[in-house]
Amino acid sequence: MSKPDQKRDFGFETRMLHAGHVPDAVTGSRAVPIYQTTSYVFDSPQYAAELFDLKQYGNIYTRINNPTTAAFEERIASLEEGAGAVATSSGMAAQLVTMMTLLEPGDEVVASQHLYGGTRTQFVHTFRKLGVTAHFVDPDDFDAWEAAINSKTRALYAETIGNPQGSVVDISRLAALAESNNCPLIIDNTFATPYLCQPLNHGAHISLHSATKFVGGHGNSIGGVIIESGRFDYSHYPTIANPSPSYHNLRFYDTFGLHGFLMKARVETVRDTGSCLSPFNAFLLIQGLETLSIRMDRHVKNAMAIARYLEDDPNVEYVAYPGLESSPYHELALRYCPRGPGAVFSFGLRGADPRGAGRRFIEALNLFSHLANVGDARSLVIHPASTTHQQLSDEELVASGIDPGMIRLSIGLETEEDLLWDLDQALRAI
Amino acid sequence: MGSRSGAACDLTSHSLLTAEQKAIYQAPDLVRRTLGFASSVAIVGLSTKRQKASYFVATFLKSRGIKIIPVHPKADRILGEKVYPTLKDIPEPVDVVNIFRPSHECPIYAAQAVDINAKVFWLQLGLFNEEAATIAGAGGLDVIMDLCIKMEYGRYDGTMRFLGMNTGVLTSKKAQIGRISSHEDVDLSECLL
Structure with a gap:
């Protein structure tokens, strides 16, 4: 035995x-x-x-x-x-x-x-x-x-x-x-x-x-x-x-x-x-x-798909996700997070009035929840320039590492196509 | 590094020992067998001070019904137990010789442990001496090095997990009162699990 x-x-x-x-x-x-x-x-x-x-x-x-x-x-x-x-x-x-x-x-x-x-x-x-x-x-x-x-x-x-x-x-x-x-x-x-x-x-x-x-x-x-x-x-x-x-x-x-x-x-x-x-x-x-690995694999998969989608959108200035080859941190991400660098990242909206675009983007979203947290099973979004940092001028925002059109996403476990649909319709609405 | 912390996870990952040495001197089966049969432990270098590690260990072992035999050059009684100046002065059988002295002194204690027919020669956390291990091994003793006997007891009787420490013990078997977890041959009195 x-x-x-x-x-x-x-x-x-x-x-x-x-x-x-x-x-x-x-x-x-x-x-x-x-x-x-x-x-x-x-x-x-x-x-x-x-x-x-x-x-x-x-x-x-x-x-x-x-x-x-x-x-x-x-x-x-x-x-x-x-x-x-x-x-x-x-x-x-x-x-x-x-x-x-x-x-x-x-x-x-x-x-x-x-x-x-x-x-x-x-x-x-x-x-x-x-x-x-x-x-x-x-x-x-x-x-x-x-x-x-x-x-x-x-x-x-x-x-x-x-x-x-x-x-x-x-x-x-x-x-x-x-x-x-x-x-x-x-x-x-x-x-x-x-x-x-x-x-x-x-x-x-x-x-x-x-x-x-x-x-x-x-x-x-x-x-x-x-x-x-x-x-x-x-x-x-x-x-x-x-x-x-x-x-x-x-x-x-x-x-x-x-x-x-x-x-x-x-x-x-x-x-x-x-x-x-x-x-x-x-x-x-x-x-x-008890379900961490399974959830994180899906969080990362959804985040990667969304980061790639945003990177190709004409309304998007940049996507700061180290899972993307374009990120200066891609090599470090592969070394320290070989299964993917998480599911929280920021991107910037382009345009003459990025602060206003950010506000309109948030208003147009249907699935992403507008709140101050990350790491929920549900997808989350926040626009610092109109919420946590709204009292700062554009110049002060940039000095604190945040630009007026910056949006932070925490990608959840919803159906990938539904998240892409929600972002797409919101980007078209700004 | 791979996923290392299975059962018997090596908590002493800062260890002085190589993987091969750990397999010999920190083998989980040896440790658990020792904890299971040890009814008397001679503690060389047991301090008279209540805040020293050796005093913690002796208090803990005593509470588990294990006879502790202090070895100290000057003291008379420690924790209520009669003190002997050397291992060779102990007039009763000793199962485990547990060392709280610098590594370089260990060969002497190893020879004495052989002389008094102890079963296990155990060097505490942070101690390692291959010459001592060879002497004790040649004399028929099992040798454990760079492990704390209190931590190991707490790991296998389950009480160390009350403080959020990584015991590395992983089993789907129901715990048994008074027994080292998932080890049927070992019976511990007054175990808390």
Whole structure:
């Protein structure tokens, strides 16, 4: 009789469905149950004391850990081949928890300037309140990265696929630069998802997600997650190596080794900021993960067809999708996202009044939903110049990397021909 | 890199060991067999300080009903257990010798582990010494290196997943109370799963 095959390297789809959950010993529940509880009865006073001292692996309080959330965490950690993961209440919280775990007042971060606007705002304004300074550089310019790094730099930060430029970052080169400066490289992998890119396998040390997007995939739950490789040497990295005054002078790296960062993020930062994921949202995000590869293949297929269609339309000035051969990031996309560089991209409308054309285009659409999100199963659209950035002049728009006729699409899972029909009739109406 | 994290995913991907060495010194079957039968573990270098890794490990093993035998040159009692200055001073049978000392010291402990008829010579996370492995192996001991005995226990009894760590354990079999997951020969008392 063959033994349980513990040496097999299971494939991505198998892990999508099975990692992080063994059917429960008592009920045998096949689906991951929703543990909608705040707290957990301790085995004994002795056990409780050891649990609070982190000497036991166990459930403490849902603000710190929860079995449903833990299944989500282990599953996504397995998909990106990390040592583990910590889920958070949102993608913004994932960033903040990561940075608050790593940084102290006076520390600095060097980040790509091709970032989600909310991230940039957090890095500039909220970090300032914490005494942390962020510098932003052109992600393609490695001289600029090096020039911005100094003795206070504690982390490098970039997005796998940046918007609205559709830029793909050279992760392995950036990871080498980070390591040579004793910094972890943090990659926001939201747009690529664990299926299209595994940043840790390219040398990044921390990968994080707004799980709200393609991971959940159905536009119903806000959530975030931090995955860590377990490969960064924190022995000379102050916050993780030094005794922690908030945990009886515990040295997280010395005691937990490859789990040091993750333990500190969970039992200090998430504990103290209250930025935990709700178990119900964790359950919904798990449902998303179970079909991730199948959905992403279709998202990419639809995105590719639409990008090619738009590129040939006379009303379209440009299409910033790295899946297109015309993109300056095509080579990097093939290297880091060989199955396709996601399904969120921007394009520009041509004409004398591109801002007005953008407004008319949005009004004419029937299937694309006009809203501020990406990564839904449904196709989404937004025209920054008439919504999020409407207060800016044309010149100010261009300075912030957005042109008046720029439209951002998040391509969903609808029938490809129907999406092409909707875009075509809207382009004819402007 | 391929899809690596199947069952027994190698969590120690920062490991000091080559793939061939891992296959010998971190073999999942060996690790689980060891966890299954170990009823006494001598811990060389167990600290008297409650925030040191060795203290965490000893507390954890004790809670699982495993007899821990501290080996420390000066201390008298640690975690309520009588301390012995060297492995050779221990008057009772030892199943596993677990090392929390620098790698270069390990050949000495390997020879002593052979002398006291221990069954497994286990070097903690971050430790690797081929000479020590050869000595222990020639003496009939199984050798595990660069793994934490607490993490491995937590991986296979399922409790490590409560903290969102990637255990690499993947099975459709129902968990069994008091047993290392999907391993029928192994019985663990006071397991939390």
